[in-house]
Amino acid sequence: MKKFRVVFLSAVCLSLAFADVVLPPPVKSDGPGLWTLLERRASGTRNAFPAGAVSDAELASILWAATGRNRGGQGWTVPVGMGRPPHVKVYAVKNNGAYLYDWQKHALVEVNNKNVKAEVTADDFVRNSSVILVFVADTAANQRAEMDNILAGAMSQNVYLAADALGIKTRYLMTLNAAGIRQGLKLNKTDTPLCIMPLGKK
Numbered sequence: 001m002k003k004f005r006v007v008f009l010s011a012v013c014l015s016l017a018f019a020d021v022v023l024p025p026p027v028k029s030d031g032p033g034l035w036t037l038l039e040r041r042a043s044g045t046r047n048a049f050p051a052g053a054v055s056d057a058e059l060a061s062i063l064w065a066a067t068g069r070n071r072g073g074q075g076w077t078v079p080v081g082m083g084r085p086p087h088v089k090v091y092a093v094k095n096n097g098a099y100l101y102d103w104q105k106h107a108l109v110e111v112n113n114k115n116v117k118a119e120v121t122a123d124d125f126v127r128n129s130s131v132i133l134v135f136v137a138d139t140a141a142n143q144r145a146e147m148d149n150i151l152a153g154a155m156s157q158n159v160y161l162a163a164d165a166l167g168i169k170t171r172y173l174m175t176l177n178a179a180g181i182r183q184g185l186k187l188n189k190t191d192t193p194l195c196i197m198p199l200g201k202k
């Protein structure tokens with residue numbers, strides 16, 4: 001039994017390194033209704049994008065909305081073909097490092113402990129935002145680019161609605177620095193950056 005406990009604890013520690021962050025549970029109630037959010041949905045403007053800090057609790061809810069587990073762990077908040085795992089990954093680039101959102105553990109897995117915002121984009125308003133979400137197609141998991149873009153579209157609209165519900169602005173951008181993202185997020189050759197969404201508190 002003791003041996004089992006040691007093996008189990010070692011496995012848990014190995015699966016989630018110390019710099020990784022287990023996120024607080026997402027908000028699943030309260031806030032403005034869906035129809036209110038749809039009526040007022042809007043992108044943050046390029047010349048007045050808010051730079052207020054987004055907390056990990058707020059980020060947790062936005063990431064869950066983007067690609068989290070729902071239906072008691074049976075599905076996702078976005079339609080994923082044939083119930084397979086999502087083939088578009090979401091990274092959160094923060095001042096203290098860059099993280100992959102792990103939808104299984106609802107955790108941020110550190111991929112870089114440096115601030116790589118400047119490598120993601122040349123747009124100052126994005127660099128100055130609190131968190132930059134980066135959507136990356138996993139072409140090893142799915143070879144049909146149109147499916148990646150459909151999934152990223154569903155994810156990004158969920159981000160718009162969840163962010164607005166929390167008083168946070170965002171903006172969908174296809175303009176990005178693919179080479180910088182590849183380096184900063186230590187992507188595989190089969191990973192393709194699709195789009196980015198800065199987040200800033202109003």
Ligand SMILES: Cc1cc2nc3c(=O)[nH]c(=O)nc-3n(C[C@H](O)[C@H](O)[C@H](O)COP(=O)(O)O)c2cc1C
Binds near residue numbers: 171172173174175
């Ligand atoms: C496919 C697509 C790519 C976009 N790429 C950029 C971009 O690279 N930079 C940017 O500032 N806005 C970009 N936008 C525009 C904004 O995300 C935003 O959707 C647009 O200004 C409309 O504003 P609204 O969301 O308030 O209606 C893009 C929009 C779409 C649909």
